[in-house]
Amino acid sequence: MVSFVARRIAKGIVVLLAIVVLNFFLIRLAPGDPALVMAGEAGAGDEAFIAQLREKFALDQPLPSQLAAYLGSMARLDLGYSVRQQMPVATLIGERLPATLLLTGSAFAISLSLGVLLGALAARRAGTLADTAITGVALLFYATPLFWVSLMAILLFSVRLDWLPSFGFETVGAGYAGLTRVLDIAHHLVLPALTLGLFFMAVYVRMTRSSMLEVSRLDFVKTARAKGLTEGVIQRRHVLRNALLPVVTLAGLQAGTLVGGAVLTETVFAWPGIGRLMYDALLQRDYNLLLGVFVVSSAMVLVFNLVTDVVYRAVDPRIEVA
Amino acid sequence: MDADTKRVAVAVRALSLALPEGGDRANAVDGVSFDLVAGEILCLVGESGSGKSMCAHALMGLLPKAVRPVGGTIRLGETDLLAQGDAAWRDTRGRRIAMIFQEPMTALNPLMRIGDQIAEMFEAHGMLTPRERRERAVALAGEVGLPNPELIVRSYPHQLSGGQRQRAMIAMALALEPAVLVADEPTTALDVTTQAQILALIRDLQTRRNMAVLFITHDFGVVAEIADRVLVLRHGRVVEEGPAAAVLGRPQAAYTKTLLAAVPTMDPPARPPLAGPKAVEVVGLTKTYVTGGGLFRTPRRTAAARDVGFTLHRGETLGLVGESGSGKSSVARLVMRLIEPDAGRVRLGDTDLTGLTGEALRQARSRIQMVFQDPFASLNPRRSVGRIIADGPVAHGVPPAEAMERARRLLALVGLDEKALERFPHEFSGGQRQRIGIARALALEPEVLVADEAVSALDVSVQAQVLALLEDLKARLGLSMLFITHDLRVAAQICDRIAVMRQGEIVELKTAGALFANPEHPYTRALLDAVPGRVRQAA
Numbered sequence: 001m002v003s004f005v006a007r008r009i010a011k012g013i014v015v016l017l018a019i020v021v022l023n024f025f026l027i028r029l030a031p032g033d034p035a036l037v038m039a040g041e042a043g044a045g046d047e048a049f050i051a052q053l054r055e056k057f058a059l060d061q062p063l064p065s066q067l068a069a070y071l072g073s074m075a076r077l078d079l080g081y082s083v084r085q086q087m088p089v090a091t092l093i094g095e096r097l098p099a100t101l102l103l104t105g106s107a108f109a110i111s112l113s114l115g116v117l118l119g120a121l122a123a124r125r126a127g128t129l130a131d132t133a134i135t136g137v138a139l140l141f142y143a144t145p146l147f148w149v150s151l152m153a154i155l156l157f158s159v160r161l162d163w164l165p166s167f168g169f170e171t172v173g174a175g176y177a178g179l180t181r182v183l184d185i186a187h188h189l190v191l192p193a194l195t196l197g198l199f200f201m202a203v204y205v206r207m208t209r210s211s212m213l214e215v216s217r218l219d220f221v222k223t224a225r226a227k228g229l230t231e232g233v234i235q236r237r238h239v240l241r242n243a244l245l246p247v248v249t250l251a252g253l254q255a256g257t258l259v260g261g262a263v264l265t266e267t268v269f270a271w272p273g274i275g276r277l278m279y280d281a282l283l284q285r286d287y288n289l290l291l292g293v294f295v296v297s298s299a300m301v302l303v304f305n306l307v308t309d310v311v312y313r314a315v316d317p318r319i320e321v322a
Numbered sequence: 323m324d325a326d327t328k329r330v331a332v333a334v335r336a337l338s339l340a341l342p343e344g345g346d347r348a349n350a351v352d353g354v355s356f357d358l359v360a361g362e363i364l365c366l367v368g369e370s371g372s373g374k375s376m377c378a379h380a381l382m383g384l385l386p387k388a389v390r391p392v393g394g395t396i397r398l399g400e401t402d403l404l405a406q407g408d409a410a411w412r413d414t415r416g417r418r419i420a421m422i423f424q425e426p427m428t429a430l431n432p433l434m435r436i437g438d439q440i441a442e443m444f445e446a447h448g449m450l451t452p453r454e455r456r457e458r459a460v461a462l463a464g465e466v467g468l469p470n471p472e473l474i475v476r477s478y479p480h481q482l483s484g485g486q487r488q489r490a491m492i493a494m495a496l497a498l499e500p501a502v503l504v505a506d507e508p509t510t511a512l513d514v515t516t517q518a519q520i521l522a523l524i525r526d527l528q529t530r531r532n533m534a535v536l537f538i539t540h541d542f543g544v545v546a547e548i549a550d551r552v553l554v555l556r557h558g559r560v561v562e563e564g565p566a567a568a569v570l571g572r573p574q575a576a577y578t579k580t581l582l583a584a585v586p587t588m589d590p591p592a593r594p595p596l597a598g599p600k601a602v603e604v605v606g607l608t609k610t611y612v613t614g615g616g617l618f619r620t621p622r623r624t625a626a627a628r629d630v631g632f633t634l635h636r637g638e639t640l641g642l643v644g645e646s647g648s649g650k651s652s653v654a655r656l657v658m659r660l661i662e663p664d665a666g667r668v669r670l671g672d673t674d675l676t677g678l679t680g681e682a683l684r685q686a687r688s689r690i691q692m693v694f695q696d697p698f699a700s701l702n703p704r705r706s707v708g709r710i711i712a713d714g715p716v717a718h719g720v721p722p723a724e725a726m727e728r729a730r731r732l733l734a735l736v737g738l739d740e741k742a743l744e745r746f747p748h749e750f751s752g753g754q755r756q757r758i759g760i761a762r763a764l765a766l767e768p769e770v771l772v773a774d775e776a777v778s779a780l781d782v783s784v785q786a787q788v789l790a791l792l793e794d795l796k797a798r799l800g801l802s803m804l805f806i807t808h809d810l811r812v813a814a815q816i817c818d819r820i821a822v823m824r825q826g827e828i829v830e831l832k833t834a835g836a837l838f839a840n841p842e843h844p845y846t847r848a849l850l851d852a853v854p855g856r857v858r859q860a861a
Contacts, residue, residue, distance in 0.1 A: 227446045
């Protein structure tokens, strides 16, 4: 297992390097350069000023040396400097990443646990009213636009019932600390995490349900029954465990989108996450920031893929070292 | 066994099981009665759809939801099993009646260690402590002859061979020392040598523990090997019942006689030697599969074919026999060039098939055609039978109308009504589908037919018909045939010469008569010895 992980990490680093190079070139292919944009926003079209800007941010160097410089700083975990925000990219991302991971992570946990639970329930009661209700509700959340569900949730729980705050990461200016602050953040987290989680839940419900129905027809379930095991044990130990294999695959794929996948939710709930940072950077043609976000999310995808593979090997003994 | 000491373990009386409405008959099982006696093996024999498996499942309370008991009793001691509730059934299963299944590959949970699955038996009935359960699991693994019991209880099913898995299943079934063992085709999926070992194991354990065994099988060879008494089922009704020797030796019912007559014998009929022109010549065919491997790992090599060479004369049937993994199917695919060899040549008549590429290869393909094993999976369910047959000729440039006309003639040739043209594969039985598969292969007017386990999935009476059809067609159309099978009886009946394969090598190749009368290679002898029911043949 250790050598497997080591090998995967080595491969991951190679892939990451390729991604960095690729991203670097992709982004330079876009028309215009940041100096022009900055000059435009400053209201000055003066050639000398633009040249000065280019020199300051090394934009006048030939591409290869720009790339070499970028790779060099990348190795020192220096993601460059955001001209627009007047801040190092690493700092910007570092400020936003925890909020995003908190949001998408809890949404992921909610969708996975609730999805598997409801899917298993629906499979147990396949064809009954409970089954129809579960799959129906799951589909509803999946089919309804995310922002609409978010807005309705805000209307109901924030405006009408006044149970939950409608936006933000924490109460601004309250100066909470310690446990009070944690609770405050959790309070703010409930609505966005729930709406995002319910959206992703549908896929897990359907996957778990169909997978369990398929597994329950297999021979070893009959063997388990022939042992005289109770239905609960049969379902948990024999059916569910085997049915979870495709769910793990799916969860691994979704985990890859944890960093960048919540732009819409972050926007509606004014959540200070990385999705919005990326969106703004895109609009403002903030190259260094965009590159930084790309690299960080690519690294995250690689990490989550590795985690998925390790989990998969842990749950399925048939997978030899691959 | 003395009549006085016979103790009836289970008494089944007038058992009737209803099929859901719209089935081909009202009752899957109709008024079946039998006793399971301690220390005795009762074989329930019948073709597919005879209701034999339903009887077994009824004994375990594991009938499919759609099948309901509508009459009769199953008495185990004082209890009528059919009348008991879920909790009582759970107590009965495993503890008083245990069952082993047909497919050892799929009957074990792939994610659980063997030992845990055996120990689960005790857990299900709240017996012993976890530690004692583990110890018993090791002891049981030893008792059923699993190697390294300590180690094997910690392995997962995929790490075991088919025979070992079936032993693990048996260990599980025996864990709580049930009075009754139900075995549903437990050796059907196994190779012949493994089958012989498992049969001996069941026999041995049954004697030692004085169990009553209900053994379901479609194979009369197995019946002859293991049965004390036999019950022949047809369409859910008992056709004949009696001691094994009587039923097999002096069958009374016409159906039993037909069934027994359809079992191929191990005596190959005399066939004139063939030395005509060569239809296929195979020289030095080699194929090695490399799995795993990569930057950091040494790959695993499996030889599917090692320097395989043979000649198939025109009008001859050459059998390729061997156990699973012996490479016989790989050789068939190599000969057809469905996979590429690492080395060696295949000559088809005067053409070197190995050297052809592109259009020339495509044209040559019509000269050698295949009949597949599984009549259910090998026909496209969404195409009509006529199109399935006509597709090949159309692909080779025959006008569609003419190809359809040819399909019509071919259906008549394989003994099917021409109305079949418009119908779809699912409307036919297994035997009929195999006829369609043969018609499909013949549509391209090939010189050579490759039959890969073409009759293995069929019931014995249907098997006999399809074999007769193949023989007849071969003679009428002057075909040569490469016949791949694991069943030595079938090989004896249809092959002129037989090649025995092991681990990708042909270990012995001679005429069918010589092979059965005078096997030279030790492996051939082992194979022949393992064929069940040889004793009956000799008698």
